Amino acid sequence: MRILVIGSGAREHALLLALSKDESVNELHVAPGGDGMSDLAVCHPEWQGAAIDVEDGAQITALAQALEADLVVVGPEIPLVAGVGDALREAGIAVFGPSKAAAMIEGSKAFAKDVMQAAGVATATATRIESADHIESVLDNYGPHYVIKDDGLAGGKGVVVTTHRAEAEAHARSVIAAGNPVLVESFLDGPEVSLFCFVDGETVVPLLPAQDHKRAFDHDEGPNTGGMGAYAPLPWLPEDATERIVREVCEPVAREMVARDCPYSGLLYAGLAWGADGPAVVEFNCRFGDPETQAVLALLKTPLAEVLAATAEGRLAQLPPLQWHEGAAVTVVLAAEGYPAVPRRGDVIHGLGAVDYRGESYVLHAGTKRNDSGEFEAAGGRVLNAVARGSDIEQARAKAYELIESLELAGGHYRSDIAAKAQQGEISI
CATH class of the missing domain: 3.30.1490.20 (ATP-grasp fold, A domain)
Incomplete structure (x- = not known):
């Protein structure tokens, strides 16, 4: 299978890593990608002399056709809301990612509220x-x-x-x-839960629940960011939590989208608060979340490409249940000085050695580029992700922090408490 991934962050790096381990994949491409991904895929920062514009459906379609891609996986929300998936489908190319109409579940919070009201889903x-x-x-x-x-x-x-x-x-x-x-x-009380689900019409297949850490600094202080770290699974959730979220939230929404003649196909990300009465939706996203994806995919044993292709081709219901590694995974984000306001770019990252993706801890690139000396430097707000898998949260945290502490970035910062409350049993519902 020849696959083209759209995007350039650590989420896309995690997708490429998971896809590279699938024996059915013989060729990986990414557009625009980044220098840190070139060991896994062919990067296409431009096409026919023009820089890749992820919102340009015609350009992305032309690239996919030239590559003879069997599947295009759209990582970020912006191209999905812009209708890039529609352009690819019109050209007969299989796409993992919803249509423009269905992507409004993230593109307009008011639209999402209307869908939830019609579906009878609890929300603020x-x-x-x-x-x-x-x-x-x-x-x-x-x-x-x-x-x-x-x-x-x-x-x-x-x-x-x-x-x-x-x-x-x-x-x-x-x-x-x-x-x-x-x-x-209105404010929804209770700890937050991120649940990703593969959705193909009315078929919903959940992944492991995860939790993101949005605030910039320890103890959930500072401004909101795109996410400073995440962990999976959530030991404090009730055993039937995932089943309840699918039954009470994701399946009703999927059915409502079908009823509105904009069936959902792709990854539906439910961000929820788990309160005294169970799950209530904070918001929906129309794609894999970043950085939760980095932790969740580190635990996935099932080959990813076949699941994405089955979702894109309308045969998700035919697949066997997903298989998972035992234990837990943690990812910690290294951010540039000034993030999330005005991140400083151009500082060299020290401590990056050869990456061994076969191990249980590794670095994923979120916002980096190689300079003329061949060194990686910061090229965005969130710069790197340290990802680790362990027998439990304590071991996964230890490995992730050992890795991130080996890196040096002038002015860089990261949270020291990712998954700490879960490890210490401080989260209760």
Whole structure:
């Protein structure tokens, strides 16, 4: 199988690694990719003299046709919401990733709320604001916890959760000033859970639940980021939690999407709060989450390519159950100085040796490039991921932190408490 992956971050690096271990795959390509992925796939930073634009369906389709790709796997949400999947399907190319219409489950939080209401799925109450004139009156109906969301794509950084009304109001005004509506939501109590599901129409196959750490600094302090680390599975969840989420959340949404004539095909990511009454949806995403993917795929034993192809080709229901490694996996993000505000680029990363992907700990590249001396340097906010698998969370954490502590990046920072609460049994529901 010849596969083209779209994207350039650590999520795509993790996908390439998992695909490279599948014996049915004989050729891997990635566009635009990155220098840190070139040992797994042929990178295509440009096509026919033009830089790759992941939102350009015609360009991506032409590249896939030239490569004679059997399957295209779209990593980020932006090309999916832009309709790149539709362009590929119209050309007869198998695509892992939803249509433009179905991707609105992430592209518009208001659309997602409407789907959930129709499907009878538990979620926060919400009010949509399109004019700054209405902000104060709407906020009067919420609190003491305010949840203010950009009703569009914000890469995980468009949400402010605060007990300070002035901060909530300021974020709402900034979102509207930028041209997007605002969603004000009630606060959902309970620890957060990320559950990825392969979805093919009404067929839903869950992966392992994971938990992301969004805040920039230890103890969940600082601004929201795209994610500073993650772990899987979640030892504190009830044994029937995944089954409940599929039954109460993902399957009803899948059925509702079919009823709306925009059936879902691809990866549906449910972000949930697990409260006293069980799961309630915080938001949906239309793709693999970053950095949870890095931890979840480290535990997957089932060859990935066949599952992605079966989903794309409408035969997911025919596959046997997914198989998993025992134990746990942890990923820790090394971020550049200034992230998530204005990350500093160009600093050289020291300590990167030859990568042995056969081991239980390894580095994935999120935002790097090689300089003229052949050294890797920071080229984005989230720079590297240290990923490790162990017999339990304690061992996986130890391996991940041993690895990340061996790296040096001037001004770089990472959280020291990824999965610590789970290891110490401090999360309770």
